[in-house]
Amino acid sequence: MQIEPLPRQRRKEARPAEIIEAALLLFHQKGYSATKLDDIARFAGVTKGTVYLYFSSKEALFKAAILETIQPNLDRIEEAVMSSQASATQRLKTAMSSWASSMNECKGSITKLMIAEAGNFPELSDFYIETVVKRSRKLLIHLIQAGIDSGEFRPIDADMLARTIFSPILLTSIWRHTYAKLDPITYSLNQLSDFHLDIIFNGIALSEQS
Amino acid sequence: MQIEPLPRQRRKEARPAEIIEAALLLFHQKGYSATKLDDIARFAGVTKGTVYLYFSSKEALFKAAILETIQPNLDRIEEAVMSSQASATQRLKTAMSSWASSMNECKGSITKLMIAEAGNFPELSDFYIETVVKRSRKLLIHLIQAGIDSGEFRPIDADMLARTIFSPILLTSIWRHTYAKLDPITYSLNQLSDFHLDIIFNGIALSEQS
DNA sequence: ATTTAATAACTAACCAGTCAGTTATTAAAT
DNA sequence: ATTTAATAACTGACTGGTTAGTTATTAAAT
Known part of the structure; x- marks a missing residue:
């Protein structure tokens, strides 16, 4: 044949x-x-x-693939969230929901790629960290700090919380793109994010434990 | 010269x-x-x-490197946690602390490697998922369910919570092994884990939001 | 002296990148 | 309308550098 x-x-x-x-x-x-x-x-x-x-080269193609995919998503979320006048709690929920949705499409793939190839493309990693990661984290920290200032949240390390809040959907997105068949995840990133945020706001303890 | x-x-x-x-x-x-x-x-x-x-080959060396590194850590944590008679809350803290410590050494490196190369070594990925990932998750789910049964925790999806609890230290471990210079993380995995667990148990809301 | 761990020169295959040639498309000329 | 000439998108065989894997040789150890 x-x-x-x-x-x-x-x-x-x-x-x-x-x-x-x-x-x-x-x-x-x-x-x-x-x-x-x-x-x-x-x-x-x-x-x-x-x-x-x-x-012009395999490397140029790689960089183009990363940039073309990330660029369109970059501004959208930030604008959507910053323009809102709702409570910090509500804006956090909105922001995480937007992120969870965008991860479903392509960003998870990019995140995994960047992690896998960071050692081989240091300049590209630098761009990614500065332009995507730190910008996202800054937005989250801003919302958390607003919540603390308004009395919605107890005082807490905002940077640490930002990383914590992001971790489940980021890791799950990577995970799903990597082990889809071997370790399938039944729920959506949005469900997971909602679940995590609910716990973050309210905890799981029935009685006081500390 | x-x-x-x-x-x-x-x-x-x-x-x-x-x-x-x-x-x-x-x-x-x-x-x-x-x-x-x-x-x-x-x-x-x-x-x-x-x-x-x-x-015998580059691939054999890769597999040996993965297995030799994981194997010693596998049994230690499980035994340490399962033998305890403390509360579910306390045992969860102990388990996560052990995980956080072991990640510092080598496991983070392995996790990243497995994610990056999963597509090229499907059989090895299968072994990793079954032997390491699912076993760890099962242990966490067991502890969470014990906490629900004992009335320490409110009823909650144990599988989802297990994934959620693990995500920050897993992702941070990968992150640190990948972007150590570009995006340094000042606190330790143990600090991060303690921070996250405290929030999971108690939440961050000052007043009821839901 | 004999054994065998370790070397270094070697081979074969692979693959990124090149380029001379091919074909689809456009448009000018009849 | 039809033919013909010009253009440029596309092809695929080729090459040169690289690297996994082999083997004849060397030297450490007993």
């Missing part, structure tokens, strides 16, 4: 996005080094030569 | 452990594919040929 090559097509506009999508999928599945450019090209329905028409 | 080769030594017993240690460090830093066997060998103070005296 012979694979019949599809008829050649010229689609200059669609190629880069298709190649990036293929690259993201394979990088995520196998890691950067283990992913062959031939595979990416085949997956995108082109040949390796075409990839090099649009991206 | 010429590098003077060290005098040859015959240390049959020490070699495997040294090679595994070097491999773990480099796999963790650069990922499996990007790590060269020559580098591992040089780091371990031997040459590539010597590596092949003790490990």
Whole structure:
């Protein structure tokens, strides 16, 4: 059985996005080094030569894939949350809900990729940490501090709490992208986030324990 | 300037452990594919040929590194926690403290490695999930259920809570092993775990919100 | 002297990146 | 309308560097 090559097509506009999508999928599945450019090209329905028409190197393709995916999500959440006039509690819930939703699509994949390849792309890691991670954390810390100031929350280390609040959905997102078959997670990131926030606000103890 | 080769030594017993240690460090830093066997060998103070005296392939070395590192930690915690007669609250604190400590040494590195390479080593991932992850989670769920049964905790989804409780130290451990310089975390895993558990038990709300 | 741990030079395969050639598409000319 | 010429998107065979794995040789240890 012979694979019949599809008829050649010229689609200059669609190629880069298709190649990036293929690259993201394979990088995520196998890691950067283990992913062959031939595979990416085949997956995108082109040949390796075409990839090099649009991206100067494998590394450039990797960086483009990361940036193109993150960029669109960056501003949306921040604006949605900062414009609200509700209580800190409510705004925290809204923010986490937005994050949980966006993680479902692509961000989890990116997070995993960045962790796996951080050692090989230090400059890209730097960009990611500064532009995505610290910016997100700053937003969370702001909301937590607002809650403390308004008397909604007891005084507490806001940086520590921000990291704590984020951890479950971030790790679960990575987890689901990694061990979907071996360790399936039945509930959604939104459910998990709601569950965690409810506990954070109210605790689980029936009587006082300290 | 010429590098003077060290005098040859015959240390049959020490070699495997040294090679595994070097491999773990480099796999963790650069990922499996990007790590060269020559580098591992040089780091371990031997040459590539010597590596092949003790490990049949790069993949075998990778698996050995994972297993040798996990195995010793596996039984210790479970026994320490299960033998206790204290309250569920106290046992949960003890268990998480033990986990946090063990993560500091090596487990964080393993967790990150497994996530990064899961796609390339499905059988190893299966072993890891079944032997390490599910076993740990089962222990946590057991303690949580004991707390619910004893009236210490309000009724709650134990599986969800187990994942939630674990997330911060797991993610922070991965994070620290990945972004130590770019996004340093000032407090210890034990501090973070204590902080999170305190909130889980008591919440942060000053007045009732729900 | 014999054994064997360790070496270092070697091989074979793989893969990122190149480029000469092919074909789809556009448009000018008839 | 049809043919023809020009353009540029796309291909796939090739190459050079790299690296997992092998083996003939060396030297440490008994």
